[in-house]
Amino acid sequence: MTCDNEVPVPAAGAPVRRRQFLTFLVAAPVLTVAVPGTAEAVIPTLPQPAEILDLGEILILAGTPTAGALAVLSVGEDGIVTLDLPRAEVGQGITTACAMLVAEELDLPLGQVRVTLADARPELLMNQLTGGSNTMRSVYGPIRQAAAAARARLLAAAAAQHGVEVSRLSTRDGAVILPDGRPILYGLLTSAAAQLTGVFAAQPKPASEHRLVGTPQSRIDARAMVTGQFRYTLDRDVPGAMPTVVRRPPTINGSVRSVDSAVARTMPGVLAIGVVPTGVAVVAETFGQAMAARDALKVTWNAGTIDALSDKEIRAKLKAATLPFVVPPLLTQHLDMEFDFAFVSHAPMETNSAIADVRDDRAEIWAGLKSPIVAQQTIAAAIGLPESAVTVHVTQGGGSFGRRLFFDAAIEAAQISKALRRPVKLMWSRTDDMRHGRARAASHHKLRATFALGNVLTFEHRVASVETDFRHGLGEILTATAASLPVAGNLSFAQTVFLTTCKVPYNFGVVTSLLNEVPLRMHTGSWRSVYSANTRGAEEVLVDQLAAKMGKDPVAFRREYLKTARQRAVLNKVVAEGDWGRAMPKGFAQGVAFHDEYKSCTACLVEIDARDPRNPRVVKAVIAVDVGRPINPRGLEAQMLGGLTDAISTTLRAGLHIDKGLPLEGSYSHFHYARQKDTPKDVRIFVMPATGEPGGAGELGVPAAVGAIANAYARATGVVPRSFPIIFPVDFEPFPR
Amino acid sequence: MPTYTFVVNGKPVTVDAPADLALLWVLRDKLGVRGPKFGCGIGVCRACTSHLNGAEIQPCVTPVAECAGQSVTTIEGLASGDDLHPVQEAWLEQDVAQCGYCQPGQIMAAAALLRTKKEISDEDIDRIANVCRCGTYFRIRQAIKSAAAKM
Numbered sequence: 001m002t003c004d005n006e007v008p009v010p011a012a013g014a015p016v017r018r019r020q021f022l023t024f025l026v027a028a029p030v031l032t033v034a035v036p037g038t039a040e041a042v043i044p045t046l047p048q049p050a051e052i053l054d055l056g057e058i059l060i061l062a063g064t065p066t067a068g069a070l071a072v073l074s075v076g077e078d079g080i081v082t083l084d085l086p087r088a089e090v091g092q093g094i095t096t097a098c099a100m101l102v103a104e105e106l107d108l109p110l111g112q113v114r115v116t117l118a119d120a121r122p123e124l125l126m127n128q129l130t131g132g133s134n135t136m137r138s139v140y141g142p143i144r145q146a147a148a149a150a151r152a153r154l155l156a157a158a159a160a161q162h163g164v165e166v167s168r169l170s171t172r173d174g175a176v177i178l179p180d181g182r183p184i185l186y187g188l189l190t191s192a193a194a195q196l197t198g199v200f201a202a203q204p205k206p207a208s209e210h211r212l213v214g215t216p217q218s219r220i221d222a223r224a225m226v227t228g229q230f231r232y233t234l235d236r237d238v239p240g241a242m243p244t245v246v247r248r249p250p251t252i253n254g255s256v257r258s259v260d261s262a263v264a265r266t267m268p269g270v271l272a273i274g275v276v277p278t279g280v281a282v283v284a285e286t287f288g289q290a291m292a293a294r295d296a297l298k299v300t301w302n303a304g305t306i307d308a309l310s311d312k313e314i315r316a317k318l319k320a321a322t323l324p325f326v327v328p329p330l331l332t333q334h335l336d337m338e339f340d341f342a343f344v345s346h347a348p349m350e351t352n353s354a355i356a357d358v359r360d361d362r363a364e365i366w367a368g369l370k371s372p373i374v375a376q377q378t379i380a381a382a383i384g385l386p387e388s389a390v391t392v393h394v395t396q397g398g399g400s401f402g403r404r405l406f407f408d409a410a411i412e413a414a415q416i417s418k419a420l421r422r423p424v425k426l427m428w429s430r431t432d433d434m435r436h437g438r439a440r441a442a443s444h445h446k447l448r449a450t451f452a453l454g455n456v457l458t459f460e461h462r463v464a465s466v467e468t469d470f471r472h473g474l475g476e477i478l479t480a481t482a483a484s485l486p487v488a489g490n491l492s493f494a495q496t497v498f499l500t501t502c503k504v505p506y507n508f509g510v511v512t513s514l515l516n517e518v519p520l521r522m523h524t525g526s527w528r529s530v531y532s533a534n535t536r537g538a539e540e541v542l543v544d545q546l547a548a549k550m551g552k553d554p555v556a557f558r559r560e561y562l563k564t565a566r567q568r569a570v571l572n573k574v575v576a577e578g579d580w581g582r583a584m585p586k587g588f589a590q591g592v593a594f595h596d597e598y599k600s601c602t603a604c605l606v607e608i609d610a611r612d613p614r615n616p617r618v619v620k621a622v623i624a625v626d627v628g629r630p631i632n633p634r635g636l637e638a639q640m641l642g643g644l645t646d647a648i649s650t651t652l653r654a655g656l657h658i659d660k661g662l663p664l665e666g667s668y669s670h671f672h673y674a675r676q677k678d679t680p681k682d683v684r685i686f687v688m689p690a691t692g693e694p695g696g697a698g699e700l701g702v703p704a705a706v707g708a709i710a711n712a713y714a715r716a717t718g719v720v721p722r723s724f725p726i727i728f729p730v731d732f733e734p735f736p737r
Numbered sequence: 738m739p740t741y742t743f744v745v746n747g748k749p750v751t752v753d754a755p756a757d758l759a760l761l762w763v764l765r766d767k768l769g770v771r772g773p774k775f776g777c778g779i780g781v782c783r784a785c786t787s788h789l790n791g792a793e794i795q796p797c798v799t800p801v802a803e804c805a806g807q808s809v810t811t812i813e814g815l816a817s818g819d820d821l822h823p824v825q826e827a828w829l830e831q832d833v834a835q836c837g838y839c840q841p842g843q844i845m846a847a848a849a850l851l852r853t854k855k856e857i858s859d860e861d862i863d864r865i866a867n868v869c870r871c872g873t874y875f876r877i878r879q880a881i882k883s884a885a886a887k888m
C-alpha cells in the first residue's frame with residue numbers, strides 16, 4: 001500500500017512475502033540541510049568552508065532525494081525486526097548503533113534487531129556511500145522515522161484488532177500494551193499491520209525520551225566474532241568458486257608481456273591459469289596451492305606507470321608543487337615550518353578479496369564495498385554486461401580505514417571469472433595489498449604564522465599532496481551538489497574535499513589553506529581522516545611552536561585562540577583528567593592537541609616515553625570527545641581508541657617507502673603498524689554529554705592524536721619532528737619483486 | 738598425494754594434501770574450518786593463531802605433515818559447547834572486537850598464554866605480537882587481565 005509517508009518496497013531480489021512480513025519503506029519528510037551560520041564564532045577569523053558546509057553534510061545533501069527510501073525495516077512473525085542497511089560495516093560499529101536506533105524507536109530489546117547490509121541499490125543514487133564519517137549523521141533521521149512509522153502501524157493494527165483507540169495503547173519490550181496491561185507481541189501483529197491502508201504519520205521520540213540511545217552497548221556481532229562464527233567474504237561458500245590469487249608485476253601498474261605457465265599447470269591442485277589486465281590469475285583447490293603455482297609462473301612484464309620514481313623524486317615534486325605564501329614576513333614576527341608525510345598503507349587485516357560468478361548474461365559479486373553502486377556500474381562496464389544484470393552483495397569487511405571505498409578486488413575477480421569462465425574466490429596476498437593496493441598519498445606541508453603584540457595576525461597552510469583518488473562516486477556527488485558548495489570558483493574535486501574537511505579551529509586572523517596536487521599514476525585513496533591527519537597534525541605541531549615563540553603554555557595558548565566554549569570544554573577535560581603540566585622524569589613528556597571536524601571535536605593528551613628517541617612509546621592517553629549526540633558511547637570510545645592507535649603508528653613508525661615504482665614494504669614485518677608493545681597501558685576516553693545532533697566520529701580520533709604525539713615527542717627529546725613517520729628506516733630485507 | 742590424520746576441535750579428520758601445504762589451507766579450504774584467518778601467510782600478523790596440543794601455532798606457516806597424529810584447536814573449538822572460554826567471555830565483557838578479523842587469533846594467543854601462566858604482567862601481554870589493525874590493543878589488555886583474574 002502507498003500512503004503519504006510510505007511507499008512500497010521495490011521488488012528487488014527476493015519477493016517480499018506479505019503474509020509473513022510487514023515491510024516498510026518509509027519516505028520520510030524531506031531532510032532539510034541547514035546552512036548554519038557561525039554564531040558562536042568570534043569574528044577575527046572568517047568562517048572557513050568546512051564550517052559552513054562540511055563533506056558529511058554534502059553527502060547528506062546528495063542523499064536527500066532518496067533519504068526516505070534509505071531504511072528498509074521488516075517485522076518478522078518471530079518478532080525479529082530486520083533493518084537492511086545501505087551502508088558498509090567494516091568494524092566501525094554502525095550496525096550496532098543503527099540497531100539501537102531501531103530498538104529505541106520500536107521499544108524493542110536490542111537483541112531482537114538484526115541488521116543486514118543491503119546489496120547495491122542503484123535507485124539510491126548517491127545515498128549508498130560509506131565515508132566521510134557520515135553514516136550516523138545521514139541515517140539518524142531516516143532510520144528513526146522508518147521505525148516510528150512501523151510502530152505507528154503496529155499500534156494501529158492492535159487498535160483495530162482489539163477495538164480500542166490508539167491513544168490508549170503503548171509499546172514496551174517488543175509488544176503493544178493494551179489498556180488492561182496485556183502485551184500483544186509485534187510478531188502477532190505484523191501480518192495485520194501489513195494489510196492496513198491509510199496514512200500513519202509518526203514522529204520519532206524526542207531525544208529526551210531516549211532510554212537506549214546514548215547508553216553504552218556492546219557490538220551486536222561480538223559473540224559471532226569471538227567464537228569464529230563470523231563470516232567475512234572469504235569465509236563464504238559460493239558453489240564452484242575456488243581459491244584464486246594473482247601474480248602481480250614488479251612495479252605499480254605494470255602489465256604482462258609473456259607467461260610461461262608450463263610448470264605451474266602441472267602442480268597439485270591447480271585448476272586454471274589465465275592472463276587478466278592486472279597480472280596472471282591462478283585458480284586452485286586451496287589458496288596454498290594457488291600461491292605455490294603463482295610463484296612457479298615465469299612472467300615477463302611491461303613497464304608500470306611510476307617506474308622511475310622513488311621517495312626522493314616524489315618529495316622533490318611535492319616540494320616544488322607547494323604554492324607560495326601570500327603574506328610576506330615583513331614588519332611582523334613570524335614562524336615558518338615545513339613537514340613531510342610518507343605514503344601509508346591502509347593495511348586492513350582482511351586483504352582485498354571478492355567472490356565473483358560471471359556468466360554470459362549475468363554476474364554476481366560478493367565483497368566488502370563502501371560504494372557498491374559505483375562498483376556495480378564499473379564492473380558492468382568492465383565485463384560488458386548491463387548494470388541491471390550485475391548483482392553486488394555487500395559483505396561485512398575486516399577493516400577498511402578508507403580502503404573499501406574502492407572495489408579493486410571485486411572488479412578483478414569479475415574479470416578473472418569472465419576470462420576463465422568459472423566462479424572465483426579471489427584473495428590478494430598481504431604483499432599484493434601493500435605493494436599494489438592503495439595508500440594514503442604522501443604530502444608536503446608549508447606553514448607560516450605571523451604575530452605581533454601578542455596576537456596571531458595570519459595563518460597560512462600550503463599542502464602539496466600526491467593526488468588522492470576519489471573515483472568511487474564522490475566526484476558525482478560534488479557535481480550534483482555544486483550549487484550548494486561553500487567554495488567559490490572552479491575548484492577541483494580534491495580541493496573541494498580538502499576545504500570541506502579541513503579547517504583551522506583557531507582565531508588566527510586571516511587564515512588561508514590551499515591544496516595543490518601532484519598527479520601520479522599510482523594507487524591512492526582516502527585514509528581515515530583523508531587530509532586531516534597530516535594537515536591538522538602539522539598545524540597542531542606548529543601551534544605548540546607558536547605558543548612557545550609567543551611565550552605561552554600550549555594549553556593556555558589553545559584556550560585563548562579556540563573559537564567556541566564547546567571546543568574549550570574538551571580541551572579542559574583532558575587537561576584536568578590528564579593532569580597537564582605534571583612533573584615528568586627526563587625523557588618523558590606530555591603533549592596535547594585539538595581537532596574539530598564534521599560537527600564534532602576532540603582533544604588528546606598523551607604521555608610519551610622517549611628516553612631512547614629512536615624507540616619511543618606512548619605510555620598514556622587521555623581523550624575527550626564531543627560528537628554532539630553519541631548514539632553508542634562504547635562504540636564511540638572504540639573509534640577514538642582506534643584513531644589513537646592509527647596516530648601512534650603513522651606518527652612514529654608506520655609508512656611505505658617507494659622505490660623505483662613499488663613500495664618496499666610487503667607485510668606487517670616491514671610496515672610497522674603498532675603492536676601491543678607499542679601502545680599505552682593506560683587509556684582514558686571521556687565522552688561529553690549530548691547537546692545536539694550526531695556529528696562525525698569515525699575519523700575524528702586521528703588528527704588530534706597525531707598532533708599530541710608529535711608534540712610530546714618534541715617536548716621529550718627537544719627535537720621537533722618534521723618528517724613522518726618519525727622513525728622510518730628500511731629495517732628489513734624487502735621481498736623480491 | 739599423502740594422507741594425514743589428526744584431530745581438529747576434538748574430531749578426527751583425514752586429508753589428502755601435499756606435505757608442505759600449510760595447515761591454514763587444509764583447515765579453511767579442505768575442512769571448511771574458517772575461524773582462523775589469513776592475514777600474511779608468513780606468521781607475522783598472527784591472525785590465524787590456533788593451538789597444536791594446547792600450544793600456540795600459526796597455521797599459515799605450519800606444514801600439514803607436522804600435524805599428523807596431533808590435536809589442533811581453532812577458535813571454533815575453544816568454547817565447550819555454549820559455554821565460552823573465560824578469554825572469550827572477557828572479550829565480550831570488554832567489547833574488544835571492532836572489525837573482528839584478527840580477534841580469533843588474538844583470543845587463541847591469550848588463551849595459550851593463560852594456559853602457561855596464572856599471574857599475567859603487562860610485559861607478558863606486550864609480548865603478544867598479533868596485529869590488530871583496528872587498534873583495539875588497550876581493550877585486549879584489559880580483557881586478558883580480566884580473564885586472568887577469573888581463571
